[in-house]
Amino acid sequence: MESSSLDFVAQSCMDLTEAMNAASNEAERDSLITNHIKKVSLSVGPIEDFKKNLEWVNVSEPISLSNHCTDKIVVLDFWTYCCINCYHVLPDLAHLEKLHKVEDGLVVIGVHCAKFSNEKETSNILSAVQRYNIHHPVVNDANSTYWDALGIRCWPTLLILGPGSKPIFVLTGEGHRDELVWYVGAALRHFGTRISNSSLATIIAPAKHVMAKEEETLSFPSKVALNPFYRGRAEEPFLAVSDTGHHRILLTDCSGLILRIIGGNTPGFKDGKFHEAQFNSPQGLCWLSSNVLAVCDTNNHALRAIHLDDGSVEVLAGNGQQSVHGDLGGKCLGMQPLSSPWDVLLYTTPDMDMSVRPLLPPPPAPPGPASDKDKDGNEETKDKEKDKKDEKRRVLLIACAGSHQIWALFLDNTIWWKYKSHTEGTCVCIVGSGAEAARNSAYPTTAAFAQPSGLALRSGSSPEVFIADSESSSIRRLALSTGQVSTLCGGDRNPLNLFAFGDVDDIGVEAKLQHPLGVAYCESNKTLYIADTYNHKIKKVDVGLQKVTTLNPTLIESPDPVTFNEPSGLAVSIDGKYLYIADTNNHSIKLLNLVKNVCQDFKVRLPDPKFIEPENLILYKNDLFVNRKCGNLIIYFNVSLDSDTRNVKFTPGAPQNWHVCVRDENNKDVTLDDFEFVGSSHKGNKLPGRVEMKLKQRTDKTHYRLYLSFHTSLCDASVCFSHSFTIRSTILVRDSVKMVESYKITCKVNPVNRTDKTESK
Known part of the structure; x- marks a missing residue:
């Protein structure tokens, strides 16, 4: 045709x-x-x-x-x-x-x-x-x-x-x-x-082999946000992660251990407590205070707030429906629809009107006395004009990829550009005509973006926002004092050319990117970092020179280069030494040491289940020893019936199973991590048994706990029954012991009086 x-x-x-x-x-x-x-x-x-x-x-x-x-x-x-x-x-x-x-x-x-x-x-x-x-x-x-x-x-x-x-x-x-x-x-x-009812269903089979594996915690993580209020306390969240494929937000400590899970595997649009709240493909994250996290709930076309103090989620802006083309906003909070918000950041600007109660808690006040008193004991305001000047109004800037615009949610009564006043809670478009293009302009409403997807703030006397403008493959900049929009790097001088992409390190528009989705700015080294998503690279920009350079980190454990797969979110530490990367299609978070140019997995993981020692525990009083330099430990063990159990016999033909577990000083199961089992399996054997363990590598650990668990089948004159017990002993790690240490342990079973005990040779 x-x-x-x-x-x-x-x-x-x-x-x-x-x-x-x-x-x-x-x-x-x-x-x-x-x-x-x-x-x-x-x-x-x-x-x-x-x-x-x-x-x-x-x-x-x-x-x-x-x-x-x-x-x-x-x-x-x-x-x-x-x-x-x-x-x-x-x-x-x-x-x-x-x-x-x-x-x-x-x-x-x-x-x-x-x-x-x-x-x-x-x-x-x-x-x-x-x-x-x-x-x-x-x-x-x-x-x-x-x-x-x-x-x-x-x-x-x-x-x-x-x-x-x-x-x-x-x-x-x-x-x-x-x-x-x-x-x-x-x-x-x-x-x-x-129309025939013959079915194609037999050949339609949804692909599964690119999913995150069941044992992987993350599924297509998209954005990360370091907590700027973190003070090193164990219970405080250090990093927030948009676990986009699982439709949830994860909060971790500095080692990657998950402290909070907000949302769940099922997409939805629901406020409430953490366990009942629902998101739909969340993306951008921004800490508003130590207890409040803003989330771009992208497929719900909404901005949500996570409150850690009471464990709840609420809508900040959006109503679950996509805004219509040409809507410039102006409604309040949940009444104002958005269009695919992709990233969000907090900007504070002077001259805030505090006559109305703030929507969200203000940033924590600096330490020191809140006020002075005069000689009569009355409160005294020091330098009211200075206080007025130092007041800050908070504005949430939102990259609305769906409408190709930058929106703002005013958290306080604010006088914005051109002396336009916005009341607290108002959500409105501030930059972008809505046309899909890469048009720069001194007038914010006539500028144009092409699917803005990442935001990074540069504060100071001339504050500006860097914008990952993904469909134009460029990084744009928005001057926050005037609203002027310009290009930092990438893209093309022709604002309608959205095909000027590539992989070229150069200066300004001569540099080429491919669909960047994330940016992060470090004030300490004046450097902007870019998740150059479709080039599978991390790049940096010297903002003053507009010079783009590719980072080529190696793995921390080898000289091999790191292989990213569509990285889309970045967060840089305040000192500029570390970069956290949402490596989206690898279902992982990477930690890049910018000083040493080496990279490793930031292992986001659930805490190990709390270990509870088994019932009917028998303490073996003698310590066992193993040589620190990959020594062998051999244990021969057997189970026999105590003399007081004359009417009890082992059930003929029934298995007598045993199992070995080794835990370290942190109570973590390291049975297979630290030890290699030599010559025999460590479970499922009949008694008597033998287990030989060898340290896999030299260790600095001083001791382990060994648990030998047994399950036997017994019969008396009238009935058959099972009996379980566990022997616990301590393995001491030393330099001075033999390379091969062996022990014999016999347990006398008395299920009638529950007086099981051990003997050693």
């Missing part, structure tokens, strides 16, 4: 939309849609089939329109996974698929046509499909040959096919849920006798 035929369908759809807007009732609307289907079905031929050499996701075999879909209604979604507008279409497609199953005659197929070179890799598409919970088939049109053949011009485009692969509807852009439901429903009714 020639692209001109698709143009005919597109024009007919535009005429249909205009006529439907004038329709007076539902019956008239349905009649218009049916007449449209009849007209275009007679006027156009079938589109061409997919090429046979394309790679597919979510299917067990490639799909053919002519073989699998000739008797189906097919929705082709032309998309690319960098595109925020394409993300906005996914809930509409999911809604459509709930209404009409494959067995009903509807097939949705994603046709992925890459914008960036990184997106051409099927493995990266696999990750995106998993991250965004896409279950329908997706074909990788890596070189856009299918796109070109059909004359598709923009992302997203939805092409609806009738039986025989004839195009009947074309929808471009986002926001067409109602039309999708109307058009597909009408097509299924109109072609009812030609």
Whole structure:
């Protein structure tokens, strides 16, 4: 089919939309849609089939329109996974698929046509499909040959096919849920006798092999935020992590141990206590105080607040619905919708009006007396003019990727640019026209962004915000004193060129990036760090010179280079020595030592379950010894019945199982971490038994606790029963003992009087 035929369908759809807007009732609307289907079905031929050499996701075999879909209604979604507008279409497609199953005659197929070179890799598409919970088939049109053949011009485009692969509807852009439901429903009714209930379900298989492994704590972590109020206390959170794939926020200590989990694995939009609150693909994070964390709840188009003092979550802005195009805001808190907020930061500016109670607790006051008293004992205000000047009003700046703008939530009554007054709780667009471009301007409302996705603040006398403008592959800067927007590095001088991407270290616009999603600024070394996401790199910018340089760290344990996979979030320590990296597609957080240029995993993990010593514990009074230099420890052990148990016998043929556990001074199970079991298994053996353990490497530990647990089967004259007990001993680690130490332990079992005891040789 020639692209001109698709143009005919597109024009007919535009005429249909205009006529439907004038329709007076539902019956008239349905009649218009049916007449449209009849007209275009007679006027156009079938589109061409997919090429046979394309790679597919979510299917067990490639799909053919002519073989699998000739008797189906097919929705082709032309998309690319960098595109925020394409993300906005996914809930509409999911809604459509709930209404009409494959067995009903509807097939949705994603046709992925890459914008960036990184997106051409099927493995990266696999990750995106998993991250965004896409279950329908997706074909990788890596070189856009299918796109070109059909004359598709923009992302997203939805092409609806009738039986025989004839195009009947074309929808471009986002926001067409109602039309999708109307058009597909009408097509299924109109072609009812030609629609077959033969199912494609047998070959549709959602991809699982790019998911985080079950034992991994994180799933597609996107953003990280160091707690600037951290004072080193064990119970205080040190790092906040958006565990995006699990729809939750994790708060960890400085070692990565999880202190709090907020939200859960199921996406939703719910306030309340930590265990009942729900998020949907959270992204950006910002600490407002030591007890309040702001979260970009991206797929809920909302900004949420996590309150650690009472363990609750509440909405700061947004109502769960995406704002309409052209909405410039002005409503208060939860009444003002947003569009895919991706990152957030806190900015404080002078001349705050404190006549109204603050929405959130103000930053902690500096130490020292709050006020002085005069000679009569009355409170005295010192230098009121100075106090007024030093007051700060707090503004939350929000990168709304979906509307290509920067918004602000005013936490206090604030006089903003051009002396415009905003009352506490007001949420409004402050920069960006809403057009998708990379247009710089001295006037904030005429500037334009292309999917801003990361924010970093540079404070001082001339404060500014650095913005990761992902679709223009550039870093933009916003002067907070004037609202002027300019380019720091990357992109192109032509504001409409959103394809000026690459991997080039240079100065200003001569440097090239590829879809950066994260930035972090360090005041101490005047350096901006960039998560150059689609180049799988971390870069830094000397802000004064606008010079871009790639960091090439090695692993801390070897000279091998670190391999990132679409890193998207950064947080830098105040001293500029460490950079925390959300390594998204590797499902991990990395810690980069910027001084030594070495990198290691920051192991985010749940605390080990509290160890409770087993019941019926027998203390073996003699210590065991092992040589510090990889010595061997051999234990021979047996279980016999005490002389007082004349009527009790071991059950013939029943197993007498034993198990070994070794714990260190921190009560951590190190059975397999520190010891190698030589010559025999350490569980499941019948008695008598033998276990030989060898230290894997020289250790500085001085002692361990050994637990030998037994489970025996016994019988008396009338009944059979089981008996369990555990022998506990101490293993001392020394330099002076033999390289091979051996011990014999016999336990006398008395289940009747519960007087089990041990003997040694």
